[in-house]
Amino acid sequence: MWQSQKVSEKDTDGLHSVMATPLIENGCIYGPCSYGQFRCLKLETGERLWETFAPTSGKSERWGHAFVIKQGDRSFIFSEKGDLIIARLTPEKYEEISRAHLIDPLNRDPGRPVVWSHPAFANKCVYARNDKEIVCVSLAAEQGR
Secondary structure, X not given: OOOOOOXXXXXXXXXXXXXXXXXXXXXXXXXXXXXXXXXXXXXXXXXXXXXXXXXXXXXXXXXOOEEEEEEOOEEEEEEOOOEEEEEEEOOOOEEEEEEEEOOOOOEOOOOOOXXXXXXXXXXXXXXXXXXXXXXXXXXXXXXXX
16 A cells, blocks of 8 residues: 655654554554664554554664553553553554553563563463563452452
8 A cells, every 4th residue: 555665764654563463443553663763653554643652662762662452442452561551552553541561571582571471361371471581460450450
């Protein structure tokens, strides 16, 4: 449908997702680009609507990364820092609702500590792993709240 008009790998105008599968919803595509820019683009034209580094590495980093998983009217985003983020992704903005650190980043292949494994979800839990351990964290709401 469209392709990048730029030749620089750092100064990109599209979505150069390296490891994550982007989320496509309501005419938009959401995902991380190759330097950690989490972007929203118009699916039909590739026009960038917004970008942020908040759910990836927090700043421009080569292969800055996050996995995005749709869940109801929000998304779970698992950052390369080991954080599980709940966010609303709309054509207008990235809206972070909450964030919890699940596991420490231990892989140093890109020159910084990262978690580059997709989380798994089952039985109201999230499972995340680094190069040393696997954790299971309940996503169930507490009774009485």
